[in-house]
Structures are given as C-alpha cells and as structure tokens.
Amino acid sequence: MDGERFDSLIKRFTVTRVTRLEALRGLLGGAAVAVTGAAFAAEVVDAKSKHKGKKKKKKGSNNRQQGAAPSGPNDDYKGPSGPTGSTGDTGPHGTTTGAPTCDHYEDCGYDAYWDDKECACVCNKADKGYEYCDNKDSYDYRTCISPKCGDYQEYDPYSCSCQDLCQPEYECPAYSEWSYESCSCECDKGYDFCEGKGEYAGTCVSTDCPAYSSYNDKSCSCECDKGYDYCEAEGGYYGQCVSTECPSYSSYSENSCSCECDNGYAYCADGKYADTCVSTECPYGKYYDEYSCSCRKSDA
Numbered sequence: 001m002d003g004e005r006f007d008s009l010i011k012r013f014t015v016t017r018v019t020r021l022e023a024l025r026g027l028l029g030g031a032a033v034a035v036t037g038a039a040f041a042a043e044v045v046d047a048k049s050k051h052k053g054k055k056k057k058k059k060g061s062n063n064r065q066q067g068a069a070p071s072g073p074n075d076d077y078k079g080p081s082g083p084t085g086s087t088g089d090t091g092p093h094g095t096t097t098g099a100p101t102c103d104h105y106e107d108c109g110y111d112a113y114w115d116d117k118e119c120a121c122v123c124n125k126a127d128k129g130y131e132y133c134d135n136k137d138s139y140d141y142r143t144c145i146s147p148k149c150g151d152y153q154e155y156d157p158y159s160c161s162c163q164d165l166c167q168p169e170y171e172c173p174a175y176s177e178w179s180y181e182s183c184s185c186e187c188d189k190g191y192d193f194c195e196g197k198g199e200y201a202g203t204c205v206s207t208d209c210p211a212y213s214s215y216n217d218k219s220c221s222c223e224c225d226k227g228y229d230y231c232e233a234e235g236g237y238y239g240q241c242v243s244t245e246c247p248s249y250s251s252y253s254e255n256s257c258s259c260e261c262d263n264g265y266a267y268c269a270d271g272k273y274a275d276t277c278v279s280t281e282c283p284y285g286k287y288y289d290e291y292s293c294s295c296r297k298s299d300a
Contacts, residue, residue, distance in 0.1 A: 145161075200220040
C-alpha cells in the first residue's frame with residue numbers, strides 16, 4: 001500500500017489529525033491485543049477439556065455471593081440452586097424434603113393391615129385389644145392374638161403367648177401345693193409350713209389344736225395353755241391337754257394324765273365329796289366306805 005492510499009484510509013475513520021507514525025503504532029497495538037485475546041481463549045478451552053467429567057462443587061462451596069451474577073470464563077454457572085436448577089430446598093431428584101414416607105414392605109396377613117403412620121402392621125378395628133404378632137419364630141406369626149392371660153400368667157410379646165409367672169421347681173411336701181402367685185409351695189388351709197428346726201422342719205403341720213392349747217410356730221406344734229399338760233400316755237386322755245390343777249390332798253401324775261390322791265386319801269367320784277380326795281383314815285370302830293366316801297360304823 002502506498003502512502004497516499006494509507007492517508008486516505010485514515011481520513012475515513014477519524015477526523016483527528018494523525019501522523020503516519022501514530023497510525024502505525026495504533027495498528028501494532030491492536031494486533032498485539034488480538035493475539036493476547038486469542039491466546040487467553042485457547043487457555044480457557046484447554047482448561048474446560050481437562051476438567052470435563054469431574055464432579056461439580058457442592059452447594060455453597062463457590063466463593064461468590066449467592067444471587068450474584070457469574071463473571072469470567074465460567075459461562076455455564078447456574079447459580080446457587082445446584083446442578084438441577086431447583087430452589088435449593090429439594091432432594092437430589094427435585095422432590096421436596098420432609099418426613100420420610102413409610103413404604104409398605106410386608107404382608108400383614110388376613111386379619112391386619114398396614115398403617116403408614118405406625119409404619120407397621122396393626123390389627124383390624126374389629127379386633128380391638130388384640131396385638132399383632134410379628135415374630136417369625138412364633139407359631140402365631142402374622143396373626144392378631146389377645147394379650148389377656150389367665151391367673152398368674154403374663155403376655156410375652158416375643159413368643160406372642162401367655163407364660164406362667166413361675167414353674168414348679170421342686171415337689172411340694174404333704175398337705176401343700178404349688179402356688180404360682182408366690183412361686184413356692186403353700187400349705188393347705190389349716191396347716192402351716194414349719195421353718196424351725198426339729199422333727200417337723202420343712203413340712204406342713206396342722207394348726208388345729210385340741211382344747212386348752214394353741215399353735216406355736218416356733219416349735220411347730222400345739223402347746224397346752226398354762227395350767228394344762230399334753231397327755232402322751234395311752235388311755236382316754238391321749239393327745240389332749242389336761243388340767244394339772246388338782247384338788248386338795250392330790251397331785252398331777254404324767255403317767256396317768258390325771259390327779260392322784262395322796263397316800264391315805266382316796267378319790268371320791270360321787271356324793272357329797274365328789275371329785276375330791278377324802279381321807280381313808282377312820283376312828284376306831286369305823287371303816288372307810290368308798291361308795292359314800294365316809295367312815296361307817298362297823299357292824300361287829
């Protein structure tokens with residue numbers, strides 16, 4: 001290009017007087033800027049190709065303020081809502097986050113249904129008071145059974161059945177039976193368990209005592225009241241408590257379980273002196289009459 005044509009081109013684009021030297025300097029500067037811009041664009045394309053396939057930063061990891069417009073070469077920035085373009089309060093698939101739903105995953109059987117609120121199988125309303133058995137090892141699995149049990153039993157939710165509170169651990173002694181309430185042997189009515197030492201220890205003994213006696217739980221036997229003695233002698237008073245209080249001129253004998261008159265006295269059964277001991281010593285010329293309990297004159 002000759003000088004005249006170069007001057008005419010300069011006059012077309014500017015009205016300011018510019019020398020040839022200044023125009024050449026401007027063209028050289030523009031060419032440098034163009035080369036620099038092309039190099040920067042190449043670097044951006046190369047960086048994108050290297051980072052392609054890598055996971056994007058999590059929400060909030062970008063240093064830019066939320067809502068601020070992106071700047072620079074990252075033209076694909078989509079804002080703080082995440083890669084799906086959602087509002088930021090949704091799950092990974094765009095669904096609103098809240099209480100997790102309870103999916104029906106189990107067959108509840110014929111007398112129960114799935115309750116989403118309980119997230120479990122529950123018995124039908126007609127089976128009010130029944131409980132659903134979800135133990136696979138139980139015979140009543142997937143059925144509704146009543147938790148009401150008999151006396152001295154309780155409902156076991158694991159086995160879905162009524163269980164005895166306790167089982168007999170040993171054989172009960174005579175006059176007793178096993179009690180599920182106390183989980184021990186209990187004596188029959190009228191008997192008491194002897195916890196003391198001695199012949200009757202560990203057995204049930206009768207508390208029914210004869211007249212003039214009472215039961216003593218320490219000795220596990222009947223003990224006669226004060227003034228009475230237990231008769232062990234064979235005869236009419238055996239096993240009874242008899243009085244040891246005897247009339248005058250007599251004393252109690254354990255061998256006969258009765259009062260025996262002192263020597264020189266005899267027991268009077270009838271008459272004026274009945275149940276007393278009277279003297280058998282009579283004055284001269286008289287003898288003792290056991291029927292009348294008195295001295296009579298001799299016939300001689």
